[in-house]
Amino acid sequence: MGNIIFYNSPLGNIGITESNGYIDNLFFQDLDINNEYIINETPLLKEAKKQLEEYFSGKRKEFDLPLAPAGTEFMKKDWQALLQIPYGETRSYKEIAAMIGKPKACRAVGMANNRNPIAIIIPCHRVIGSNGSLIGYAGGLHIKSYLLNLEKKYK
Secondary structure (H helix, E strand, C coil): CEEEEEEEECCEEEEEEEECCEEEEEECCCCCCCCCEEECCCHHHHHHHHHHHHHHCCCCCCCCCCECCCCCHHHHHHHHHHCCCCCCCCEEHHHHHHHCCCCCCHHHHHHHHHCCCECCCCCHHHEECCCCCCCCCCCCHHHHHHHHHHHHHHC
């Protein structure tokens, strides 16, 4: 059983979960937590909330939290590549595919980004189309646009 807290961010209510000392989920919509999580502000969840507050205020450019996103090996490679994109910058799906050694896997990169369980902290919002357009975001394009504009403002 994991722990969960809810944070009222500039984007609305965000849920953050922790299991076994690692952040393993951040979500924008309501999640049916059933018996999977208990509402409990652990020191790690308190720190995650603090770092998100700093991010939204422009004071934090990188997160320093232990992460354990669940996914396939391909997904985990993709998410590691996303962590290499500097604050306020973007990369295309094609560039991410090349970074992980799979230059023809643009669609697979898109699917892995869509399944990123720790949005914002693993910055899938920094991935855009090759022509510079905003393409897909599990939280909605309005959130992707907000995050990119926020980072542009504080870069």
